[in-house]
Amino acid sequence: MVVDKIASMNSLSFQEEASPHYLIAQDHNWGAKLYLVKPLEYMNRSGGPVAKVASYFHIDPQDLLVVHDDLDISLGRIKFARNGGHGGHNGVRSIISALGTKDFPRLKIGIGRPPKEIPADRYVLGTFSNDEKRVIEEVLELATDGIREFVENGIDSAMNKFNGVEVAAK
DSSP states (O other): OHHHHHHHHTTOOOEEOSOTTEEEEEEEETTEEEEEEEEOSOGGGTHHHHHHHHHHTTOOGGGOOEEEEETTSOTTBEEEESSOOOTTOHHHHHHHHHHTOSOSOEEEEEOOOOOTTSOHHHHHHSOOOHHHHHHHHHHHHHHHHHHHHHHHHOHHHHHHHHTTOBOOOO
């Protein structure tokens, strides 16, 4: 949703690029060459497409920004991280494995924990309620602003300005 938002804001469309394993949109924006990538593999195999794009375009892992959902962050919050482990997220685990390093920046989008009666995998793949959708729309704006900060000024600046900010439910 985040990369779709950035693409939409910049009138970009995603194309299959030399591989049926991902979609990519490219632009020069915010003072940098941007590659917006959407892996088409199952989430737990997303590392392959990420590594292929990084290799093809000669992108160092520390210049990537992996955007992913996070059950351990409440809905309405985002968190930038310089690096780290996978935290149980199989997509991040796959990216770490494919890149051979855990040293790449991330933007974690909080979705919160599911109610006890809903398994986590079903919750992650489910749809948002109308109230949650309103929060998510604001989170997408916040994330987009944060990504711009990351591109223009680096991970430390993005962490300082956006970690701890919360979109309140209305």
